[in-house]
Amino acid sequence: MSGQSERNLSLNLNQGSQGLSKRLLRSQLGRELRILVRSPADVVNPLMFFALGVMLFAVGLRGEREVLAEFAPVVIWVLVLLANLLSLENLYRRDFEDGSLEQLVLLARPGFLAVLGKILAHWLQAGLWLCLVAPLAGLALFLSPDQAGFLFITLLLGTPALSLLGSVGAALTVGLGRGGVLLAVLVLPLYLPVLIFGASAVLENMAGFSTSAQIYWLASITMLALTLAPLATLAALRISVEQ
Amino acid sequence: MGGHGLYVWLSYGLSFLVIGLLVWRVRSARRAFVRQARARAQRLSAEPQAK
Amino acid sequence: MSLKTLWHKLGSPRWFYELSGPWTTGFGVAAALLLAVGCVWALAIAPEDYQQGNSYRIMYIHVPTAILAQSVYMTLGVAGVILLVWRMKLADMVLACAVPFGLWMTALALVTGAIWGKPTWGTWWVWDARIVSMLVQLFLFFGLYALREAIPRADAAGRACAVLAIVGLVNIPIIKYSVDWWLTLHQPSSNLLTGPTMPSEMYLPLFVNIIGFYCLYAYVLLASLRLEILRREEKTQWVQQQLQQPLPQQPQAV
Numbered sequence: 300m301s302g303q304s305e306r307n308l309s310l311n312l313n314q315g316s317q318g319l320s321k322r323l324l325r326s327q328l329g330r331e332l333r334i335l336v337r338s339p340a341d342v343v344n345p346l347m348f349f350a351l352g353v354m355l356f357a358v359g360l361r362g363e364r365e366v367l368a369e370f371a372p373v374v375i376w377v378l379v380l381l382a383n384l385l386s387l388e389n390l391y392r393r394d395f396e397d398g399s400l401e402q403l404v405l406l407a408r409p410g411f412l413a414v415l416g417k418i419l420a421h422w423l424q425a426g427l428w429l430c431l432v433a434p435l436a437g438l439a440l441f442l443s444p445d446q447a448g449f450l451f452i453t454l455l456l457g458t459p460a461l462s463l464l465g466s467v468g469a470a471l472t473v474g475l476g477r478g479g480v481l482l483a484v485l486v487l488p489l490y491l492p493v494l495i496f497g498a499s500a501v502l503e504n505m506a507g508f509s510t511s512a513q514i515y516w517l518a519s520i521t522m523l524a525l526t527l528a529p530l531a532t533l534a535a536l537r538i539s540v541e542q
Numbered sequence: 543m544g545g546h547g548l549y550v551w552l553s554y555g556l557s558f559l560v561i562g563l564l565v566w567r568v569r570s571a572r573r574a575f576v577r578q579a580r581a582r583a584q585r586l587s588a589e590p591q592a593k
Numbered sequence: 594m595s596l597k598t599l600w601h602k603l604g605s606p607r608w609f610y611e612l613s614g615p616w617t618t619g620f621g622v623a624a625a626l627l628l629a630v631g632c633v634w635a636l637a638i639a640p641e642d643y644q645q646g647n648s649y650r651i652m653y654i655h656v657p658t659a660i661l662a663q664s665v666y667m668t669l670g671v672a673g674v675i676l677l678v679w680r681m682k683l684a685d686m687v688l689a690c691a692v693p694f695g696l697w698m699t700a701l702a703l704v705t706g707a708i709w710g711k712p713t714w715g716t717w718w719v720w721d722a723r724i725v726s727m728l729v730q731l732f733l734f735f736g737l738y739a740l741r742e743a744i745p746r747a748d749a750a751g752r753a754c755a756v757l758a759i760v761g762l763v764n765i766p767i768i769k770y771s772v773d774w775w776l777t778l779h780q781p782s783s784n785l786l787t788g789p790t791m792p793s794e795m796y797l798p799l800f801v802n803i804i805g806f807y808c809l810y811a812y813v814l815l816a817s818l819r820l821e822i823l824r825r826e827e828k829t830q831w832v833q834q835q836l837q838q839p840l841p842q843q844p845q846a847v
Contacts, residue, residue: 467760471753475743484739485757488732489764492771499775520767527763534677535756542749546648546712553651553705554632557658560697561628561809568816575820579827579836 323407327416335424341389345382345425346432352378353436364441371440372450372501378436379429379454380461380490384483386425387465390417391473391536400473404536414529414536418466426458442505449504456517457497463521463528464489470535474542492520604681606822607831613815620812627805634798642795651709653799657806659702662730665695665810669737670762673755683818685751686825688758689741690817694810696734703727722773729768733761 335341356374360366394400407413433454437447468486472478500513602608635653642649668691676684706724707717718724737754744750791799826832 464760464764467756471740471757472743478743481739481743484732485736488729488736488768489760491729492764492767495771495775516771523763523767531756531760535753538749538752538756542744542746546646549648549708549712550636550650553654553708554636556704556708557654557701560701564694564697564813565809568813568820572816572820572823575823576836579823579832582827583833583836 323409324412324416327407327413328420331417331420332423335420341386342424342428345386346428348385349378349382349429349432350436352381353439357440368441368505371437371442372446372505373498374440375433375436375450376454376494376498376501379433379458380487380494382429383425383458383461383465384486384490386421387462387469387482387486388479390421390466390469391539395473395539400536401540404533404540410533411529414466414532418462418529418532421466422459422462426454426462430454430458446501446505449510450501453497453500453514453517456514456521457493460493460517460521460524461490463524464493467528467531467535470532470539472539473536474539493517496520603683604679606682606686606826607829609683610819610822610835613819617812617815617819620808620815624805624808624812627801627808631798631802631805634801639795639798640792645713648709648712651705653802655702655705655709656799657803658698658705659727660803661806661810662695662699662702662727662734664807665691665698666730666733666758666762666765668814669695669754669758673758673762676751676755677759682825684755685748686818686821687814688737688751688754690821691814692734692737692741692754694813696731696738698806698810699727699731699734703731720776722776725772725776726769729772730765733765736761 353374356370356378357367360370391400394403403413403417404410430451434447434451437450438444442450465486468482468489469478471485472482475481496513496516500510500517503513504510631653635650639650639653641647669688672684672687672691675681676688703724706727710719711717737757740757741750741754744753823832823835
């Protein structure tokens with residue numbers, strides 16, 4: 300049993316043929332998800348961090364209903380950003396240490412899809428769970444159920460961009476011993492538009508204004524990041540692997 | 543400057559301080575490098591003769 | 594010389610070093626003259642603003658530094674593309690040398706803006722769109738600086754910074770737009786090309802100062818590049834020959 304699963308964990312790199320690219324993406328994603336199932340801490344830790352942050356804000360603001368409801372969208376979005384950031388450090392670190400990252404960068408064709416598979420897996424690990432938990436936190440901070448649902452939609456549109464943009468920073472810092480703070484410095488400025496459109500969508504929705512502009516912007520930032528970030532990540536990984 | 547002198551001079555002073563520092567840094571770094579590189583070159587050319 | 598041969602020659606640090614000597618001196622002198630003329634004009638000759646009084650004279654420093662901050666980041670992005678695509682050594686050096694200058698210009702733009710804000714808005718700091726964009730720009734510059742410091746191997750550091758600079762360049766319009774859209778308060782910038790909202794005796798010194806700051810940038814960048822070339826090519830014969838000559842006397846700039 301263990302032998303079988305070990306082989307499942309090994310990289311499944313299909314070279315050359317374009318027709319195999321879908322399989323590459325699927326196998327890469329599958330591998331990441333199997334690793335994920337075996338280390339639930341990677342999923343739980345960012346969520347715990349998020350819940351702790353929400354608690355700190357709520358207690359710090361003395362649990363006052365009006366104040367909390369007013370700040371809730373921003374507090375939740377900022378904490379999602381930070382929780383996401385914390386989970387980024389492990390995105391490439393383990394593969395870098397055991398050498399499989401090198402194989403992935405040098406051998407996988409097309410590399411774009413292999414990297415995309417890793418980023419997707421990261422979103423499933425961090426972003427998706429945060430999307431699911433955040434509305435509950437919203438309810439705890441006295442958002443109405445409607446607004447909590449709307450918060451969920453904005454998060455669903457915005458968090459993939461966080462994983463994509465963050466993966467570039469993670470790839471640039473993966474070879475460095477203590478990349479944590481540096482990663483934050485590199486990535487957080489790039490997160491600013493996502494925060495602005497995400498939080499303002501919820502705020503404007505609470506005030507009863509139209510929010511289609513923010514929704515379109517979130518979607519287009521995610522689409523832009525989806526097309527460009529894997530390329531930048533791949534270039535960054537090549538540099539990190541060489542050193 | 544009609545009560546605004548402090549603000550105006552403060553910003554001009556700070557700016558020229560920074561500009562001066564930037565210019566001074568690159569010029570002094572160049573002088574230091576040339577001095578050191580010459581010393582290195584002399585050591586290198588002196589060594590074979592000493593042997 | 595055709596553009597194509599120029600492009601190939603730029604790949605040779607030696608050629609660039611020999612060509613750039615007189616240009617460095619020229620830009621240094623031009624920067625000193627233009628900034629001296631511009632600042633005297635701005636401080637002593639330009640008329641007082643009827644609304645803001647004399648405090649508006651800070652603009653003659655604030656606007657050029659803000660423009661330079663953006664221009665330097667553009668340079669970095671372009672150098673990043675050139676480095677990643679053509680592996681040109683010179684682009685790597687530009688990426689290394691321009692960052693501190695950009696960082697300082699951004700910081701100056703923020704600080705002079707804050708000083709200007711006190712007498713005009715009554716406060717040192719507001720969370721206004723253009724100020725926040727400038728702050729983000731400061732963080733982007735600092736990220737480039739910190740990344741280079743963190744990576745031990747020089748060529749890997751250069752290419753990593755290239756990737757980061759390009760990602761930043763793609764993101765800057767989005768960041769600016771989003772910030773602008775969310776926090777607009779600033780007075781609209783007067784456009785220098787399509788007719789300024791100022792009378793000419795007020796905007797001419799600004800124009801002189803902007804050109805002066807660009808010359809200063811060219812001078813500092815070229816001087817740092819020349820030093821960087823000497824450092825990296827120290828072992829080559831031509832650098833050793835250069836070192837034998839007495840130090841070229843560069844006129845005191847600024």
